Amino acid sequence: MIGFDDRGLLLGDGLFETVLARAGELVDLDAHLARMAAGCAVLGLPAPDPAQAQALMRRAISEAGLGTARAAVRLTWTAGPGGRGLD
Numbered sequence: 418m419i420g421f422d423d424r425g426l427l428l429g430d431g432l433f434e435t436v437l438a439r440a441g442e443l444v445d446l447d448a449h450l451a452r453m454a455a456g457c458a459v460l461g462l463p464a465p466d467p468a469q470a471q472a473l474m475r476r477a478i479s480e481a482g483l484g485t486a487r488a489a490v491r492l493t494w495t496a497g498p499g500g501r502g503l504d
């Protein structure tokens with residue numbers, strides 16, 4: 418659940434990667450996760466756990482019934498809850 422005070426939703430404080438899935442396979446996932454980790458470093462955010470991110474993306478594909486389709490999977494990472502303004 419995303420809280421009402423999530424900085425990503427309120428202020429755009431976060432980042433995302435959109436990954437192509439072909440027949441359930443996430444194309445160039447390692448490169449996407451590396452780019453996300455680099456972006457997190459720039460923003461001062463902890464990077465997502467790669468294994469957990471992959472598992473969640475695969476689960477999203479499966480639950481959407483897109484295991485055999487071509488699909489775009491968006492991984493969104495935010496700064497989480499917090500006050501307004503910059504630190």
